[in-house]
Amino acid sequence: MGTEAGLIVDDLRCVVATWPRLAVPPGGCATLAGPSGSGKSRLLRAIADLDPHEGEAYLDGTPRAAFAGHTWRQAVIYLPADGAWWAERVGDHLAAIEPDTLATLGFDTDVADWSVRRLSTGERSRLGLARAVALRPRVLLLDEPTANLDDATTEAVERVVQARREAGLAAVWVTHDPAQARRLEAQPFTLHDGTAREAQL
Amino acid sequence: MTPEIIELQPLDLALAGGLIIVLAALARAGRLGVARSLLIAAARTVVQLLLVGLVLETLFANATLYWVALMGSVMLLVAGREVMARQKRRFTGFWGFGLGTAAMFLSSFSVAVLALVALVQPEPWYQPQYAIPLLGMLLGNTMNGVALAVDRLTDGAWQQRDVIETRLALGEPWNVAVEQVRRDAMRSGMIPMINAMAAAGIVSLPGMMTGQILAGAPPLEAVKYQVLIMLLITVGTGFGTLAAVWLAARRLFDERERLRLDRLT
Known part of the structure; x- marks a missing residue:
């Protein structure tokens, strides 16, 4: 089990949903669709090991149990739809200021000095992505990152993730939009009756 | 050398307790809502400390x-x-x-x-x-x-x-x-x-x-x-x-x- 590179999820069971098998190679992408409240976020949180659950996951063939909780989550980052901001300035949350990424998302590097209180929901959501990718994870679990964004910013978010995929990032992406799954050239999964299965688009 | 402790009479305690009752009555008249808990707490203090006094007397003897x-x-x-x-x-x-x-x-x-x-x-x-x-x-x-x-x-x-x-x-x-x-x-x-x-x-x-x-x-x-x-x-x-x-x-x-x-x- 699990000598392949990238993320493998094997029979993951949380309270409301299960994901029997998922394999995302480096640079690969999977999407997960399903009705709201069906447990999509719970499955992503379970992959990141943020909630108690059953089942195993592997990164490059190494089982999750071999990692400490936080070292696993350094490699496999869960990006919530609207994550919290705790320090005063945006820059205090960024592990690195990456001008290209920020520019793609529509920010100048002076965004580091912005107060987090002034951010709009859309800005928080885009900067949340910048914050997560600055940590250079191997796997990014995106929980509806474009739900609050217009078409142009959605496209910017996709471009940032695609650029990271070329550098080997594996992405798992919760989205309601079948067109987005096609654009991302992802393996599409649908959560139906509590089980995530690969679907035909 | 050490001067004798002035022993408190029950009347002294009763007077201090009376002041608490006056305070509670004022609080009640002003609808300040602490009268009841004040009286209960004062009563608890008296009873608990008397009991612990008795316990300590016994303990010191043994x-x-x-x-x-x-x-x-x-x-x-x-x-x-x-x-x-x-x-x-x-x-x-x-x-x-x-x-x-x-x-x-x-x-x-x-x-x-x-x-x-x-x-x-x-x-x-x-x-x-x-x-x-x-x-x-x-x-x-x-x-x-x-x-x-x-x-x-x-x-x-x-x-x-x-x-x-x-x-x-x-x-x-x-x-x-x-x-x-x-x-x-x-x-x-x-x-x-x-x-x-x-x-x-x-x-x-x-x-x-x-x-x-x-x-x-x-x-x-x-x-x-x-x-x-x-x-x-x-x-x-x-x-x-x-x-x-x-x-x-x-x-x-x-x-x-x-x-x-x-x-x-």
């Missing part, structure tokens, strides 16, 4: 280690229950009671034994005239510190769960993710003692010193005891709060460093 230890244990268990009762969100199961009690046991008992054996050195070291008041002061203050700190910690973690969860999701270790909450909790537990030390003698005359002076002790003797006691209380409160905050913060996370608010009621 000064064996066994009885002193039993008295100390009862005090500890009551303090543990009090810490639990003051929590807005307490830990489920044994931890709700055990956490504060363990922290107070570790700090108050060790500081009390240290003070008796190494500093005050009564003969025998567990002589109840020294051991029980010392332990009582240590436990009382440690209890306040532990109760405030743990309450602040659990409530803070609850309020800031989004921040903690986001920080965990970004790969921070549990102790970093909870750092701010833990610092606030530690501060809440320690501030009353730090303030008391800073104001001692200028704003307020500490109760024990006042008591000794009223009982006829020379002021400088009373001061030496009070300094010793305040430092010991601070040490006891500090270590107790430290232990409680550490244990409680650890308990909020499981072995996979997940935030487990389901462990709170």
